[in-house]
Amino acid sequence: MDIKLKNIKNNKFVKITIFLLAVALSTSCLSIFAYLNKHTNSSFEAIYEEDYLQSDSFRSTFTDLTYDLERLLKYYKNEEYIKNSGTIDNKIKDSTNDYCTYSWELNNKYSNFKDNFYRSRSIEYDSVSEEEIITLFEKKYTNEIQMYKNKYIDKELNNYYKSLKQINGIDGLYYHMSSGEYEHSNVTNSAKEFFKSQPVYVLFDDKGYDTLPQLEYIYTYHCLQSLSYYPQDVMYAALSNEFLNPIITKWNNDRNMLTTGFAIISILLLFFIICMFYLIYTAGKHGIDNKIHLLAIDKLYVDVNIIASMCIICPSFIFAFESFDELGYKFFIPLSVLLSIVAINLILSIIKHIKNRTIFSHNLIYKLLSLIFIFIKRNLRNLLNSFPIAFKMLPTPKKANDLRNIIKGVDYIKNGDLDYSIITKSKGIYGTLASDINNISDGLKAAVQNELKSERLKTELITNVSHDIRTPLTSIITYVDILKKEGLDSKDAQKYLDVLDLKALRLKTLTDDLFEVSKASSGNIPVDFDKVDITELLKQVMGELSKKIESSGLDFKFNYPKEKVFILGDGKLLWRVIENLMGNVFKYALNNSRVYIDILNLKNHASVVIKNISAYELNMDTNELMERFKRGDESRSSEGSGLGLSIAKNLVELQNGQFHIKIDGDLFKATVTIPKYKEL
Structure with missing residues (x-):
């Protein structure tokens, strides 16, 4: 069996x-x-639902109807409103970026007009107000604008008629809506009691919100939320048995x-x-x-x-x-x-x-991992083959003496004598080991010196920050105390307020610079790499600072290649770097001297070099000048914060570039080097 x-x-x-x-x-x-x-038109959830009026299908249908009714009332309003450009005005009002949202063709036409306007006049982009450009555009293209408006109005009218026809074509749907001067209704009896007599209704007016059955989700989730902002709005909608019976069946x-x-x-x-x-x-x-x-x-x-x-x-x-x-x-x-x-x-x-117990072994991933394991295992053998080096370390009388010297030297260095040098007689492995230990000692000595320098700079940093914050803060406290004594009616009150405003702005600038240098040094600033014309960027910066350049009394010499030089960087961050360096020139350059700005087109990089004569004696090295809150004016009487060069350096490094400064007597030279853009 x-x-x-x-x-x-x-x-x-x-x-x-x-x-x-x-x-x-x-x-x-x-x-x-x-x-x-x-x-079947119903969703599969209908199996678990007992009543159509509580089903997802009914919720979806009634939600769509109320949405269409509200759009008719709040968006289209009526035929006259559309003909009078009401929907167009709303489109323009709701738009924050585009000049004309109702016609992409007209909007493109305006964008081209705007670009040609700046290009033909060779002026900086956005130097003319948007309103002026729009006025010129509308004056030139009056007929075309009206044509596009009429085209959009015709489209909106067609949609309005279609929506109205669709709603009025639904048998058993009753509605009455009003919002100020606009009203829509398909019933002669607009009383609330008439709508309440129907099996399904939603009522919204200044007295509140009511539905049958309970349809709170329509109010909280869908279209009627917008009606709650306008107390004058009324919306009554109901479904009769004429509408419901066929659908329920x-x-x-x-x-x-x-x-x-x-x-x-x-x-x-x-x-x-x-x-x-x-x-x-x-x-x-x-x-x-x-x-x-x-x-x-x-x-x-x-x-x-x-x-x-x-x-x-x-x-x-x-x-x-x-x-x-x-x-x-x-x-x-x-x-x-x-x-x-x-x-x-x-x-x-x-x-x-x-x-067959091969579910894992007969697996491509398993095979690949096995190959990787075999590869690692074979390389481990190579490591084991390095043991012959131990043979070279077997001590002879000469090597034993060298080993003693190495142990003695390590002990000296361990106890802090970094100037001690280990001397060996042999040139083999012990000689190499001694030389390496001596190099480590030199590295430790350099690290200690750098640490001492870092501690000194930290102390100076705290001193400088305290001085820069305390100076305007002391002035604010002093003038507040004077205003308390003399009162705001004093004849010098306005002068005191001006001083307070100046010092408060000084504090704000200082804290803003602190925040920016913190973000830049930590790498928290997003970098948008793009193709940037460095010559055009410098021209724009110079144009932006033209008033300061004229009032500075400095003679600027701008030299750049005839060909275009494109770099791979972030235009906004580079703008900030150049702006900081120019601000440094305005603050510390010697009056009536020349400032040289050169653009160098190198093989793989492009450099911007800014040179000026300092008004102050530069008796410090370049590394100290790059420290935060360090100024060329050691008396700290100028308006700078001492953060400009530090910010510039961090922003350049975020773009894979290099930032260097050089001091030759009173000549200050800053160089920004950024990789060039390479076409794919």
Whole structure:
């Protein structure tokens, strides 16, 4: 009896029959599901819903109706409003960026006009107010503007008529809406009681909000939120049985069809699961032996098999359901059969590898990891091959003496004597080791010196910050005290207020610079790399600072290549760098001296070099001058914060550039180097 049962389980004909039955059951489930999806308008959630008026389908329908009604009232208002450019005015009012939002063609025309306006006059962009340019544009293109307006008005009127016709064409929908002078209604009796007599309604006026059934989500989630800002708005909408009865009947029919369909699907799935249990149990078994036999398709790597099957199943499944309406069962059923065969074979192939205990070993990722492990293992052997170096360290009398000197030297250096130098007689491994230790000692000595210098600079930083903050703060306290004593009616009150304003602005500038240098040094400033014409950028900066240049009494000499020089950087950050360097020139350059600004076109980089004669004696090295709050004016009587060069340096480095300064007597030279832009 056991042998007969085993023969039945391993019988190839039985396996094929069960496999085809599983494919047929899977195809039937997919086909019924597709049929329900096509022939029912209700969502599948209707199975769990008892009443149409509490269903998702009703919520969606009523929400759309209230949205259309509110748009008719609040956006279109009426025919006269649209003809008088009301919707156009609202478009322009709501827009913050574009000149003309109602016509992209007109907006493009304006953008081209604006670009040509600045290009033809060779003036800085945005140096003329937007209102002036718009006035010139409207004067030149009066007829075209009116044409585009009329075109948009015609479009809005068509939409208005279409929307009004669509709403008025709905049998059983009653509404009455008003907002100030605008009113829409399809009933003669606009009393609230009339709408309340209907089975479904939503009422909104200055007395509040009321619905039947309870539809709070319409108020909180959808269109009626905008009505709450206008107490004069009234919106009454109701649905009668004439509207509801056909829909409720169709919804109930759909619900019954869905319930029956899913019951059939559940039964089919149960039989499908039974078939799959049998196929899984017998997967890989061909005879009375207990070995697992793999087919040709099973020789594919498990992960490759899964990915390939998913690439077939997912797109085919989506395409089948999307194309069901056009192609029907003639196309859907064969494709469902194919999907079922591929999916079942994939499952059975995975089961075979699990039974064969090759689910991990017969895996492409596992193979790759194994190769990586073998590679690491082989390199480990190479490390082991380095042991012969130990032979070289075997001590001879000379090497033993060198080893003693090394141990003695390490002890001296460990105890802080960084000037101690280890001397060895041999030139082998011990000589190299001694030389390396001496180099480490030199590095430690340099590190200690740098640390001492850093501590000194920190002390100076604290002193300078305290001085720069205390100076304006002391003035503010002093003048506030004077104003308290003399009162605001004093004849000098305005003068005191001016001083207070000046000192407060000084404090604000100082704190702003502190915040900016903190962001720049920590790398928290976003960098937008782009193609930048460095010559044009410098010209724009010079144009922006033209008034300061004229009033400074300095003679600026600007030299740049004839060809365009493009760099890869952030235009806004580079603008800030050049602005800081120019500010440095205005504050510290000697009166009536020359300032040289040169652009150098190098092979892979472009450099901006700014040179000026300092009005103050520069008796410090360049590293100190780059420190925060360090000024060329050591008396700290000038208006600078001492942060400009530090900010500039950090901003340049954020753009993969270099920033250097050089002092030669009273000559101050700053160089900004940025990589050039390379065309792909």
